[in-house]
Amino acid sequence: MTHDPNGSPPGGVLERLTAALGAEAGRRGPPPVERWNPDYCGEIPLRIAADGTWHYNGSPIARPAMVKLFSTILRRDPDGRTVLVTPVERVGIEVEDAAFLAVEMAVEGEGENRVIAFRTNLDDVVPLDDAHPLRVEQDREGGFKPYIAVRHGLWARITRALAYDLVALCEEREEAGERWFGLAAGGRFHRLARAAELS
Structure with a gap:
């Protein structure tokens, strides 16, 4: 896996995604991820294991609310890549079996x-x-x-x-x-x- 090519520390990626989601919080219904097409920013060290557990930097994410939040901006792109997407950023993640x-x-x-x-x-x-x-x-x-x-x-x-x-x-x-x-x-x-x- 590669980190964010823009040089941001990997620990900041989830914070940036969360901040971008905050701007969408006032909208009703699920985020319209099918309409968002920002540039691809590379892979981040996030993995969904076969047992459904989300891992970041090799450690399980202990906050279920955070996992649920990020699951709302998950999609599979036409090239087969699974990404987290916001209006301003699109990053690839690893999925062992199914999301x-x-x-x-x-x-x-x-x-x-x-x-x-x-x-x-x-x-x-x-x-x-x-x-x-x-x-x-x-x-x-x-x-x-x-x-x-x-x-x-x-x-x-x-x-x-x-x-x-x-x-x-x-x-x-x-x-x-x-x-x-x-x-x-x-x-x-x-x-x-x-x-x-x-x-």
Whole structure:
């Protein structure tokens, strides 16, 4: 990782970002990070570990309120880089797996009318719908890791315990001549994997 190329001491980066956010504090709703396009200022020594813990300069950030604040200005740029962005500064950070963890799931109803929503470790509430789809990756042991889209190109990894709960809701269906494993919710069937890949 590199520090701020402008020569500022690394300890000042978070303070600058916080100060820039302070200017936005009077606005209602989440910061409009999709509209902010300041120059890229290099990487800072901030890392989101696979367990969802945020680290700065190698040490966990002990203030949950600070982590939540910075999570509101997080986005994934088209080049694949995850950045913290304000109206005046854009800095890259390291993400080991996903920016968020989905730690709680609420389910109501059945079939296509079923409503499923997830809460992340930073208290975002994300419904399973067209704007927030699921995706699945294989882990090193050959198992599966499900993710749900949160916002601005960022994903939440669904914890192992919730993944088992999610699988319990799944079924096989034939669509477009293929058998799919997935679940019905939010008015449609969400495909997770071809049934042949699971056998």
